[in-house]
Amino acid sequence: MNINLPNFNVKNLVKEAGSTISRVVQLTEEKLGTTERTEYDLHFQNLAERADVTKTWTEKIVRDTESVLIPNPQNRVEDFIFEKIEKSKPKRLSNLEHLALDMIEAGGDFGQDMPYGQALIKVGQAEQKVGQCEHDFIATSGICFTQPLRKFLDGEMKTISKERGILETKRLDLDACKNRVKKARSMLGQQSKDGISPEAVLEQAERDLRVAQAEFDRQSEITKLLLDGISTSQASHLRHLHAFIQTQVRYYKQCGDVMDQLQRDLAKMQPAKPRLRINSEDVDGPPSIVSAHSFDSDCDSNCTALALALDATSNDIEAGYTSIHIGQNKALTHLLEDFEIEFDTSAITTV
Numbered sequence: 001m002n003i004n005l006p007n008f009n010v011k012n013l014v015k016e017a018g019s020t021i022s023r024v025v026q027l028t029e030e031k032l033g034t035t036e037r038t039e040y041d042l043h044f045q046n047l048a049e050r051a052d053v054t055k056t057w058t059e060k061i062v063r064d065t066e067s068v069l070i071p072n073p074q075n076r077v078e079d080f081i082f083e084k085i086e087k088s089k090p091k092r093l094s095n096l097e098h099l100a101l102d103m104i105e106a107g108g109d110f111g112q113d114m115p116y117g118q119a120l121i122k123v124g125q126a127e128q129k130v131g132q133c134e135h136d137f138i139a140t141s142g143i144c145f146t147q148p149l150r151k152f153l154d155g156e157m158k159t160i161s162k163e164r165g166i167l168e169t170k171r172l173d174l175d176a177c178k179n180r181v182k183k184a185r186s187m188l189g190q191q192s193k194d195g196i197s198p199e200a201v202l203e204q205a206e207r208d209l210r211v212a213q214a215e216f217d218r219q220s221e222i223t224k225l226l227l228d229g230i231s232t233s234q235a236s237h238l239r240h241l242h243a244f245i246q247t248q249v250r251y252y253k254q255c256g257d258v259m260d261q262l263q264r265d266l267a268k269m270q271p272a273k274p275r276l277r278i279n280s281e282d283v284d285g286p287p288s289i290v291s292a293h294s295f296d297s298d299c300d301s302n303c304t305a306l307a308l309a310l311d312a313t314s315n316d317i318e319a320g321y322t323s324i325h326i327g328q329n330k331a332l333t334h335l336l337e338d339f340e341i342e343f344d345t346s347a348i349t350t351v
Helices: 010-032 042-069 073-084 095-110 115-186 198-228 230-269 328-339
Strands: 275-278 281-284 289-293 303-309 321-327
Touching: 010 115, 042 073, 042 115, 042 198, 042 230, 095 115, 115 198, 115 230, 198 230
Parallel strands: 275 289
Antiparallel strands: 275 281, 289 303, 303 321
């Protein structure tokens, strides 16, 4: 029976294992402070710090924006899964739309010819329009803001993180080679071990150092170019932010227009009612009664003054009002009969 085994290059495996061990030793000694390490230049450190800050805040902004757009965390996870498997997200009704449907159904049960039923249906229809505006806002915000930022995190930032990891590996190899060169130089003049002269060991160590230095410099330039590109990315993010704000302004305007129209429609459905002002507070009143006023102390104590609206035909006392004097008990009796409800008579100012 023939078994096809993978073609392993034992020499490369041994070399990689040796490099890994060398890196671990170098990193351990750096942590313990027993060896020196190659420091990145100040410009590179600033670029790397800015990249870390950009990554951290972009991730937080994306999470917060998605929380605002879709408050339910379960729905966010569900949408994320559907997005990964490249399937359309499920259509859900928002809480506002559920309220709208219940209002419309309740208005139908209460009676479409009844004022309350008509108002419930009208409000429910308006809430449905607002709910649709909300769906459009969520979809547009995802396209113009959260998706581009998430694409930046999944693409450019992951590439930068990968290249920085490679650069750190090259740095560890470089520092390990530097330590081997130092060790080989310290052994010059000593007896050879394993048949290899100290000069040959130093020559090999210096050759490895030159290779490691070249690889480190090359990787450092690649990583710097990627880090410099974050400035261009932030300019793009600024455009996406402007687009998000424009979407938000349009959404709130649409909602405001729907609510303004609803308010006008409800006002047309509201029957006109006269108003009675008692102790500076407006309440529904009988026809033509607008306000109750107190006269000065010259008036008889058994009199009260009721101001009757005269459709702007009189200029007495106040514009559009005139006054008549009737007995206190008689005035209150007529007032309560017109209202057909009971009032606290002490609330009406008398003299």
